[in-house]
Structure formats: structure tokens, C-alpha cells
Amino acid sequence: xxxxxxxxxxxxxxxxxxxxxxxxxxxxxxxxxxxxxxxxxxxxxxxxxxxxxxxxxxxxxxxxxxxxxxxxxxxxxxxxxxxxxxxxxxxxxxxxxxxxxxxxxxxxxxxxxxxxxxxxxxxxxxxxxxxxxxxxxxxxxxxxxxxxxxxxxxxxxxxxxxxxxxxxxxxxxxxxxxxxxxxxxxxxxxxxxxxxxxxxxxxxxxxxxxxxxxxxxxxxxxxxxxxxxxxxxxxxxxxxxxxxxxxxxxxxxxxxxxxxxxxxxxxxxxxxxxxxxxxxx
Amino acid sequence: xxxxxxxxxxxxxxxxxxxxxxxxxxxxxxxxxxxxxxxxxxxxxxxxxxxxxxxxxxxxxxxxxxxxxxxxxxxxxxxxxxxxxxxxxxxxxxxxxxxxxxxxxxxxxxxxxxxxxxxxxxxxxxxxxxxxxxxxxxxxxxxxxxxxxxxxxxxxxxxxxxxxxxxxxxxxxxxxxxxxxxxxxxxxxxxxxxxxxxxxxxxxxxxxxxxxxxxxxxxxxxxxxxxxxxxxxxxxxxxxxxxxxxxxxxxxxxxxxxxxxxxxxxxxxxxxxxxxxxxxxxxxxxxxxxxxxxxxxxxxxxxxxxxxxxxxxxxxxxxx
Amino acid sequence: xxxxxxxxxxxxxxxxxxxxxxxxxxxxxxxxxxxxxxxxxxxxxxxxxxxxxxxxxxxxxxxxxxxxxxxxxxxxxxxxxxxxxxxxxxxxxxxxxxxxxxxxxxxxxxxxxxxxxxxxxxxxxxxxxxxxxxxxxxxxxxxxxxxxxxxxxxxxxxxxxxxxxxxxxxxxxxxxxxxxxxxxxxxxxxxxxxxxxxxxxxxxxxxxxxxxxxxxxxxxxxxxxxxxxxxxxxxxxxxxxxxxxxxxxxx
Numbered sequence: 126x127x128x129x130x131x132x133x134x135x136x137x138x139x140x141x142x143x144x145x146x147x148x149x150x151x152x153x154x155x156x157x158x159x160x161x162x163x164x165x166x167x168x169x170x171x172x173x174x175x176x177x178x179x180x181x182x183x184x185x186x187x188x189x190x191x192x193x194x195x196x197x198x199x200x201x202x203x204x205x206x207x208x209x210x211x212x213x214x215x216x217x218x219x220x221x222x223x224x225x226x227x228x229x230x231x232x233x234x235x236x237x238x239x240x241x242x243x244x245x246x247x248x249x250x251x252x253x254x255x256x257x258x259x260x261x262x263x264x265x266x267x268x269x270x271x272x273x274x275x276x277x278x279x280x281x282x283x284x285x286x287x288x289x290x291x292x293x294x295x296x297x298x299x300x301x302x303x304x305x306x307x308x309x310x311x312x313x314x315x316x317x318x319x320x321x322x323x324x325x326x327x328x329x330x331x332x333x334x335x336x337x338x339x340x341x342x343x344x345x346x347x348x349x350x351x352x353x354x355x356x357x358x359x360x361x362x363x364x365x366x367x368x369x370x371x372x373x374x375x376x377x378x379x380x381x382x383x384x385x386x387x388x389x390x391x392x393x394x395x396x397x398x399x400x401x402x403x404x405x406x
Numbered sequence: 407x408x409x410x411x412x413x414x415x416x417x418x419x420x421x422x423x424x425x426x427x428x429x430x431x432x433x434x435x436x437x438x439x440x441x442x443x444x445x446x447x448x449x450x451x452x453x454x455x456x457x458x459x460x461x462x463x464x465x466x467x468x469x470x471x472x473x474x475x476x477x478x479x480x481x482x483x484x485x486x487x488x489x490x491x492x493x494x495x496x497x498x499x500x501x502x503x504x505x506x507x508x509x510x511x512x513x514x515x516x517x518x519x520x521x522x523x524x525x526x527x528x529x530x531x532x533x534x535x536x537x538x539x540x541x542x543x544x545x546x547x548x549x550x551x552x553x554x555x556x557x558x559x560x561x562x563x564x565x566x567x568x569x570x571x572x573x574x575x576x577x578x579x580x581x582x583x584x585x586x587x588x589x590x591x592x593x594x595x596x597x598x599x600x601x602x603x604x605x606x607x608x609x610x611x612x613x614x615x616x617x618x619x620x621x622x623x624x625x626x627x628x629x630x631x632x633x634x635x636x637x638x639x640x641x642x643x644x645x646x647x648x649x650x651x652x653x654x655x656x657x658x659x660x661x662x663x664x665x666x667x668x669x670x671x672x673x674x675x676x677x678x679x680x681x682x683x684x685x686x687x688x689x690x691x692x693x694x695x696x697x698x699x700x701x702x703x704x705x706x707x708x709x710x711x712x713x714x715x716x717x718x719x720x721x722x723x724x725x726x
Numbered sequence: 727x728x729x730x731x732x733x734x735x736x737x738x739x740x741x742x743x744x745x746x747x748x749x750x751x752x753x754x755x756x757x758x759x760x761x762x763x764x765x766x767x768x769x770x771x772x773x774x775x776x777x778x779x780x781x782x783x784x785x786x787x788x789x790x791x792x793x794x795x796x797x798x799x800x801x802x803x804x805x806x807x808x809x810x811x812x813x814x815x816x817x818x819x820x821x822x823x824x825x826x827x828x829x830x831x832x833x834x835x836x837x838x839x840x841x842x843x844x845x846x847x848x849x850x851x852x853x854x855x856x857x858x859x860x861x862x863x864x865x866x867x868x869x870x871x872x873x874x875x876x877x878x879x880x881x882x883x884x885x886x887x888x889x890x891x892x893x894x895x896x897x898x899x900x901x902x903x904x905x906x907x908x909x910x911x912x913x914x915x916x917x918x919x920x921x922x923x924x925x926x927x928x929x930x931x932x933x934x935x936x937x938x939x940x941x942x943x944x945x946x947x948x949x950x951x952x953x954x955x956x957x958x959x960x961x962x963x964x965x966x967x968x969x970x971x972x973x974x975x976x977x
Contacts, residue, residue, distance in 0.1 A: 128611075128612050128614075128615060129612060131612070131614060132612035132613055132614040132615070135614040135617075135618075136525060136613070136614065138517075139517050139520055139521045139525055140521060140525065142513075142514060142517040142518060142521070143517065143518045143521035143522070143526070143534075145514065146514050146515075146518045146538075146584060146588075147518070147534055147537055147538070149581070150537050150538070150540060150541045151537070153544070153549075153552060154540070154544075156552070156556075157548070157552070203448075204448050204451055205448075206448075207444065207445050207447070207448025207449070207451075208448045208449050208451060208452060210445050210448070210449075211445045211446055211448055211449025211450075212449060214445075215442065215445060215446065215449065216449060217785065218785060218786070221450070223716075224453055225449055225450060225452050225453055226712075227709060227712055228452040228453045228455075228456045229452045230708050230709075230711075230712045231456055231704075231705050231708050231709065231712075232452060232455065232456055233708070234635070234638045234639075234642070234704045234705070234707065234708035235456075235459065235642070235701060235704055235705075236641065236642025236643070236644065236673055236700050236701075236704060237642065237644060238642070238644040238673045238676050238677055238697070238700070239459070239463070239642070239697050239700050239701050239704075240459075241676075241677075241680075242462075242463060242466070242676065242680070242693075242694055242697040243458075243459045243462050243463065243697075245680070246462035246463070246465060246466045246694070247458065247462045250466075250685065251462070251465075267455055270452070270455070271452075274452070287818070287820070287822045288822075288824060288825070289783075290780060290783065290818070290822075291818065291822045291824060291884075292824065292834070292838075293780065293783070293811065294778065294780055294811055294815065294816040294818075294888075295811070295812075295815070295834055295835035295838065295887065295888070295891065296808055296809070296811045296812035296815075296835050296838060296839060296891060297808075297834070297835070297838040298438050298808055298838070299438070299442070300437075300438050300441045300442065301838045305834075305838075306824055306825070309825075310825065324543055325543070327545075328543075328544075328545025328546070328547065328548070329545070329546075330545070330546070330547045330644070330645045331644040331645055331673070331677055334677055334680070334681065335680050335681065357545055357547045357645075358547075360547050360548070360551055361547055361550075361551075361645060361649070364551050364554055364555065364649070365554065365649060372555070375551065375555070379548050379551050379552075382545055382547070382548060383544065383545070383548055386543055386544070386545055387540065387543065390539070390540070390543050394536075
């Protein structure tokens with residue numbers, strides 16, 4: 126076989142494998158949309174489930190996921206942005222900084238179920254929050270940190286270094302420089318990172334299993350100390366724990382969860398694109 | 407010169423430098439120091455949090471060691487109701503499902519990375535990369551749900567005694583690990599200097615020869631990292647695995663179709679049983695102990711991967 | 727007259743071990759244009775960045791020797807770097823407006839110093855723009871983006887921006903590198919006027935420019951100070967290396 130021939134065969138095979146990987150993604154999403162679309166209505170996404178969850182909607186679960194996502198943002202954002210500023214602007218190249226970076230890599234690698242255990246041990250039991258939106262938000266927030274830190278740091282580092290030099294040379298302090306000429310330009314990137322982190326948090330089940338998620342709770346939570354239903358856990362419950370569950374409701378629930386996550390991701394991409402276009406330099 | 411005169415005048419009018427009041431200077435300094443302190447605190451918080459996680463796992467999990475004899479952990483049976491906390495079937499389940507996922511995901515992921523990095527035209531890349539990002543974003547519970555409702559029946563139809571098997575778990579997990587492997591491997595390929603490729607092509611190598619003999623070896627460490635992080639991702643996955651592997655905690659006889667038996671992973675065990683145990687019981691502590699093992703495994707995998715990446719970037723930095 | 731800046735056996739080594747400056751000794755008198763010239767990578771910019779401690783941004787480097795400004799060693803423990811930079815201001819080779827309007831740029835250093843009085847800000851903006859010969863061109867569009875200016879205007883804006891904080895010393899790192907001859911002439915011309923008020927230290931674009939504008943000059947080569955002199959340096963250099971460079975035998 127000539128090298129030419131081998132090259133052609135290899136190219137074809139590689140392309141085929143890539144197709145095998147990529148085409149199912151489209152298929153999976155299209156499948157969920159087609160199967161679930163029929164059930165989707167305003168009624169479905171706002172009303173509570175009834176008849177042992179075999180009828181009715183997903184209102185409380187959707188609201189719970191929205192609340193948890195907001196809670197995650199409140200917990201993760203300040204800490205993650207602070208850490209990103211530290212790494213990008215302050216951290217000296219030394220042992221401590223290397224340990225911080227290693228810790229972030231490891232935080233990103235810890236299984237989500239272990240975050241769930243930690244949330245149970247520390248927040249629910251040790252700090253006595255009980256299973257509550259507070260405990261769930263704290264757990265999800267910590268889990269989201271590494272993603273937000275890395276993307277925010279990248280965004281900060283992508284601000285042209287001249288701005289820093291010029292600002293400092295004009296007698297601005299380091300923080301003034303960061304506040305006036307680094308953070309404003311890094312904001313779109315930071316927002317993108319935050320939303321990406323949130324989209325992951327919104328879809329997670331394992332961390333909320335023991336910290337907040339309620340099996341079936343048609344009433345809406347009244348405070349952050351209450352339990353709540355949440356979409357991912359609800360999907361788990363109605364697919365494996367409820368006999369005789371109509372598949373249309375299962376698919377519709379999966380579709381709503383998928384849409385929540387994809388909308389967040391798309392939103393992040395749009396923010397990035399629009400803000401980039403506005404850049405002057 | 408007429409241009410100079412007005413400016414001369416300006417200079418003469420130039421007043422004494424406007425002094426910055428001392429008070430202002432000091433408050434700026436103090437504010438600066440407070441902010442710097444807060445930012446540093448946020449920075450080192452990552453270390454603090456990871457220590458806290460480990461600490462609380464130990465706090466809840468260590469009692470298990472005093473209540474269950476080490477030899478009992480080696481038992482082949484996991485029957486918490488009878489006080490049997492054999493750890494081997496869970497470890498076996500996790501390793502089996504992960505191994506399957508790696509066997510599926512690594513070749514597919516690497517080849518897809520090669521396609522994206524070396525073969526695909528730019529316009530196609532611009533479509534495919536966001537698509538792969540979307541895959542990374544699909545909640546694991548949704549993939550688990552599809553595995554449960556669609557994939558498992560297919561596998562049963564294909565002749566397995568049940569659809570909920572290690573293979574089903576490996577397929578779903580492998581698919582979930584793909585985005586991680588693809589993106590890191592692609593970065594590694596991208597980091598190979600263009601001169602290598604040009605050099606190979608210039609002496610008459612085909613594109614395939616260039617990829618196989620020049621680009622791949624140069625991207626070796628990055629590829630290893632991709633595989634490691636893919637493994638880390640697979641070991642830790644919970645919900646999807648729990649839904650599709652059948653959750654039978656036993657080591658069956660090692661038959662030829664080892665992948666076609668139901669298994670139970672460490673993560674699934676925690677997720678499935680933690681809701682039903684009494685806080686402070688032996689069973690409860692043992693579940694936390696499993697958490698410690700998971701923590702240590704992923705910690706090791708990620709630290710090694712980070713070290714490889716660090717070495718690679720450092721050696722590249724010094725050669726430039 | 728008392729020298730404004732005294733550099734005493736100053737050496738500087740980068741983190742990778744490269745010695746950028748070796749044993750520099752130099753005195754700079756006030757109210758003159760002091761030219762630091764020499765071939766590329768001779769240490770001119772490094773020296774300039776040390777003078778207001780922008781060198782702090784370069785991690786891992788080592789400094790020995792002293793730089794004394796108004797009688798004080800700027801490397802001494804407890805030196806207020808922010809105030810130092812307000813007194814010794816820098817204009818860079820590449821015109822770098824900060825994102826924002828022309829007015830934002832002009833008032834930035836003052837606002838950062840805590841001055842909020844609108845009349846002071848306006849006053850300084852006008853004066854500094856006039857000194858930098860830019861006022862007539864921008865007086866009707868102070869609230870336009872600074873990025874809308876031409877290259878030459880941007881560089882004069884950067885100069886004016888430095889002047890607005892009324893420093894004592896202005897450092898100019900090859901400020902005319904990207905400019906057309908007309909803009910270059912405008913900048914050079916403003917130097918003659920600026921030195922009445924300020925001490926100007928400049929890395930010139932060329933030997934010709936150095937000879938045109940210098941009151942005093944220092945020739946640098948491979949991190950060493952070869953020769954110091956006045957305008958005469960360009961006609962009658964004492965050192966053979968200076969002569970070779972000035973006459974274009976290398977560069």
C-alpha cells in the first residue's frame with residue numbers, strides 16, 4: 126500500500142470516528158426535544174405535580190432550581206472573582222501560589238457526590254442549617270468555584286498589559302488600576318465564566334441529594350432555610366422511583382432541564398460576543 | 407514664533423503643583439491594604455476549602471475504621487443490613503465501569519481531537535467545537551435518563567440478560583468523558599509548533615505520516631493528561647451511572663461477558679444509601695469512608711495530571 | 727545647580743540572569759532635556775523604567791546601587807511609590823490611551839489622587855493639552871473616545887496626560903517612534919518649552935533626533951554607560967565606541 130493510499134484511508138477513518146462522536150450529540154438533543162415538546166406548556170412549567178407526580182407540572186421543581194442557581198451565584202461569585210483577581214494580579218510566582226493552583230485543579234476534580242457528602246457534614250449537620258436552600262446553595266457554590274475562577278482569571282489576563290502599566294505610571298494605586306482599567310474590560314469574560322458555572326450547578330443532582338432536594342414538596346419554599354424540589358432530582362425521581370410514570374412527563378421534564386442549562390450557556394456566549402464587539406482597542 | 411507665545415504664557419500661569427492632602431493619601435493607603443488583604447484571602451480560600459472538605463470527610467468517615475475491622479472491608483459482600491461492608495464489589499464496579507469508559511472514550515476522543523485539530527476545515531471546526539461544548543453541558547441526569555429509557559432496552563434486545571449493565575454505564579460515562587478528553591488533547595495538538603508539521607510535509611511526508619510520526623509524539627504528555635482527567639471525570643460520575651448499571655453489589659464469576667453484568671459503583675452506593683441511613687450509624691460512617699477513598703483517588707489523579715502539565719509548560723518556557 | 731536625579735553604581739539583573747545594567751553612574755540636572763541614546767537592547771528603557779519604579783512590575787529582577795530623587799533614595803524601604811510616580815511620569819513608545827474619553831484620560835491621574843473638584847480638573851486638562859500642543863485640535867471633542875484620535879494626536883494626548891498631574895520629571899521612551907515627521911516635530915518642539923518647567927529624560931528615536939534636542943546626553947552600550955556629555959558629544963565624542971555609533975558605523 127502506498128503512503129498516499131494510507132493517508133487517504135486514515136483521513137476517511139478519522140473523519141468517520143469524528144462523525145460517530147458528534148452526530149449523536151445532535152441526535153440526543155433532537156430526540157429529547159421531539160419526545161418532550163408535546164407536553165410543554167405554561168401550565169406544565171408553572172403548576173405543581175399532582176396524583177403522586179403522575180400528573181400536573183413541574184413548577185416547584187423549576188422554581189427550586191432557579192432559587193438554587195441564584196444562591197449558587199451569590200456564594201460563588203464574590204469568592205471566585207476575588208480568587209481570580211488574586212491569581213491574575215497579585216499572586217507572586219512562589220510555592221504558595223503553586224499550591225493554590227493545585228488546590229483549584231483538585232477542587233475541579235472532586236466528584237460532585239463528595240461535595241454532597243461535605244455539604245451534609247459541614248452545613249446540614251455541623252453548622253445546623255438542616256437540609257435547606259442555604260445548604261444546597263453553599264454546596265453548589267463551592268463546587269462551582271473552580272470553573273468560575275479559571276474563566277475569570279483568563280478574562281482578567283486577556284486585558285492588555287499596557288493598560289496596567291500606563292495606569293500605574295500615572296500614579297494610580299494597584300487597586301485603582303484593577304478597578305478602573307482591568308475589571309471593566311474583563312467583565313464580559315467574568316460574566317461568561319459565572320454563567321457557565323451556574324449552568325453546571327443548575328444541572329447537578331448529586332450535591333443536592335442530601336443538602337436540599339425534596340422528593341415531593343408541592344408547597345413553595347418560604348425562606349432559605351426550607352427544603353425545595355429541584356429539576357435534576359425531580360427527573361431522577363420520576364424516572365426511577367415512581368412506577369407507572371407517563372414517559373411524556375419524563376421527557377418534558379428532561380427537556381425543560383436541558384433548556385435551562387442550554388439557555389444559560391447560550392446566554393453566556395451571547396454576552397461574550399456582544400461585549401467583545403464593543404471593545405475599542 | 408506665533409505658536410510658541412501663547413504656550414509660553416500658559417507656562418507662566420502654571421500654578422504650584424496641587425498638593426494631595428495628607429489625609430487623602432493615608433485613607434487611600436489603608437483602603438488599598440484592606441482590599442489587598444481581602445483579595446489575598448479569596449486567593450488562598452481554595453486551599454482552605456479543599457482542606458475543609460477533607461477534614462469533614464474524615465470527621466464523619468473515620469469512625470467507620472473503629473467500628474468495622476479492616477479485614478471486613480476486604481469481604482466480597484456489601485450487605486449493610488447484615489453489617490457486611492465488603493468494599494471490593496464497589497471498587498470492582500467503579501474500576502470496571504471506568505475501564506470500559508476509558509476504552510471507549512480515549513480512542514474516540516483522541517481521534518476526534520486529531521480530526522478537529524488537523525483535518526477539519528475551519529468552518530466545520532467552528533460548528534463542531536460548540537457542539538462538543540454543548541455535550542459537556544448536558545446534565546448527567548439527562549444522559550442517565552436516556553441511558554435508562556433508551557440505551558438499556560437496546561442492550562437487552564441485543565441479547566444481554568438485563569439492560570442495566572456495566573457496559574451501559576461505560577457507554578454513557580465514556581460519552582460524558584469525551585468533551586474533557588477532546589478539549590485537552592486538542593490543546594496539546596495545538597501546542598505542537600507549526601514548524602514541526604511544515605518540516606515533515608516539506609520532506610514529502612503525507613498528512614497522515616505527519617500526524618502519526620511527528621504531531622502525536624510531540625503531543626504525548628498532553629494526551630496523557632487528557633486521558634488522566636477523563637478517568638478522573640469517569641470515576642466521580644454518580645447519577646447517570648446509578649441509573650444504568652443495575653446497582654448489584656456483587657462480584658460475579660469472571661465470565662467472558664464481564665461487562666454484561668450489573669455492577670454497583672462507589673459513587674452510586676453513596677447516592678443511593680445515604681438518604682436512608684441514620685446519622686452517626688456505622689453504615690453512615692462507612693459511606694463517608696467511601697467518600698474519603700473517592701476524594702483520595704481523584705486527588706491523586708488530578709495532582710499527577712497537574713504535575714505533568716506543569717512540567718510540560720515549564721520545559722517549553724525555558725526552551726524559548 | 728543641585729542635580730535632580732543622582733544614579734550611583736546602579737546594576738540591574740533580570741530574573742533569567744541577564745545583566746541589563748552595569749554600574750551606572752549619572753547625574754541629571756533639572757530643567758534640561760537629557761538624552762539617553764544607544765543601540766537597541768543597551769538598557770535605555772530599563773533605566774527609564776527604574777527611575778519611577780515601573781521596574782517593580784518585572785518579577786524576580788535584582789537591583790543594586792541607588793537612584794536618588796530630590797535627595798532621597800527611591801529604593802529605600804518605605805518609599806511611597808505612588809507619589810514617586812506622580813512626580814516622575816512616563817510616556818511610552820506606543821501611544822496608549824486608556825479606554826474612555828479624552829477627558830477621562832486627561833483627568834485620570836488627578837482623580838486617582840483624590841482630586842474631584844471639577845474646576846481643578848478642567849483647568850489642568852486645558853493647561854496640559856495646551857502644553858502638549860493638542861488643545862486646538864481636541865477642544866471641541868473632549869468627550870469623544872480617545873481611540874478616535876490619530877497616532878500623533880494619541881501620543882500628544884499621552885504626553886498631556888502626564889503633564890496634567892504636574893510632575894517634576896517626564897520620562898519619554900522613544901515617544902516619536904510611530905509618528906510622522908510633522909507630529910514628531912510638534913513633540914520635539916514642545917520639549918523645548920517643557921524643559922523650562924520640567925526635567926525631561928528621553929530615549930530618542932535616532933541619533934539625529936538626539937543631537938537636535940539634547941542639552942545633555944549619555945551614550946549606552948550593552949548595559950554600560952560609555953560616555954556622558956553635552957551637545958558636543960555628537961560632534962566630538964571622547965570614546966571611540968561613541969564615535970562609531972554617532973557616525974553610523976554600527977547601530
